[in-house]
Amino acid sequence: MMQKKHMRLVRAGKFLKLFKKDTQYATPIFRIDQKRKNLQFIIAFKLEDDDFYVLNRSEKGYSKELKRIKVFTKSQLYNAMAKVPIKARETIQILQVPSDKKLLKDYVTYYDKASIDWLTFGKKANLDDVYDPFRDAHSALFHSDDSDNAISYDDYQGIQDFHPFSVLDNHAQALPCRYQDPIRQKIVSLQLMGWYFLGQQLKISWKPDNQLNARWRSSVVAIDRKTRRYFFQGNIYQEKGTDPVFLENLSFDCDLKNSRAAKAEFDRFIQEIKEQERVALLKLR
Structure with a gap:
């Protein structure tokens, strides 16, 4: 027993x-x-x-x-x-x-x-070695320095189990989307490339579509402590500091040939976040 x-x-x-x-x-x-x-x-x-x-x-x-x-x-x-x-x-x-x-x-x-x-x-455990998606998560503006870890897409090719959102002719392609910023009340164009795990952190690769020669960023996905909304943070405006990008406020252009497959992959990405949330809540009980 x-x-x-x-x-x-x-x-x-x-x-x-x-x-x-x-x-x-x-x-x-x-x-x-x-x-x-x-x-x-x-x-x-x-x-x-x-x-x-x-x-x-x-x-x-x-x-x-x-x-x-x-x-x-x-x-x-x-x-x-x-x-x-x-x-x-x-x-x-x-x-x-x-x-x-x-x-x-x-x-x-x-x-x-x-x-x-x-x-x-089954307890509130020592989470030092465990990814906690609720860590440092809040809905306020993030006034930190831009630390998006800008990386070229070529660097992602070596990442094991990288999941591109959109694939055409066996090649990953950027998934254009629009972000309705609920805080600043603005619409921003973004591009998403895919998602992957780095250690125990779930990350998303993306870049702003409103900046000339913008590079691909890699951001940790987090969960808002108060509203439980999923988001990542990054410099989506040509300003100092970063802002939260809530996934529920993203909408995708529907003219992609594989738009249905792209949305299905995005849904799998959301399911991975939900699994991280489930495990974290068990550990924080």
Whole structure:
């Protein structure tokens, strides 16, 4: 049965301030609260059999039996991990336990993959290594410097799994569109080339159609925190700074020979954003 006593999962590297090359950097630490002082932990691990072991005061220093379990403070954890047999150190799980010894055994377990998935996706998690489409997203004007990462389309040819919106005779072509800016109450001509993932970030390649010799930009797709509208940001006017481009306010010219296919690809792009939103909301729960 899934153990739900622990509600948060962090990594030993960050929690104990280890060097990134440390062999125990990725060791999971299962937390029961967000306290910083007077924390207590036990160490569990696996050997060849299916049972798990804990460090205790037995003759070997560890046992399957949950007796005389050793409890460690945060400062003792790193040295304590060295007491685990070398061949089992990759299986170490550190479990926070309450100060009440009578409750200790209720918090001793070994998490399987399903339980770890529950902890990862069913909590407000540490999102340092996860793309959060809600990060730094808002509807106000973006008065930052133009940092669209202007890139020529040739650079996109080497991107694995690049999805052009419009393809004609096996060649990607720009998809012209109009943007009805709800903030400035203006209509702007843009061109979209396609979408792709860069690491865990969903990005769109585009360029303004109102600027002479404009270059292709690459922008991260985000989600507005208040309205949940999808957008990217960029310099769509010949002015300093960037503005949000809400995808729902884009309309496409219908004279393309493959307009139906282009709209279908854009719909797939929207579905990818919705999947990013679904995963992010699970992690932010």
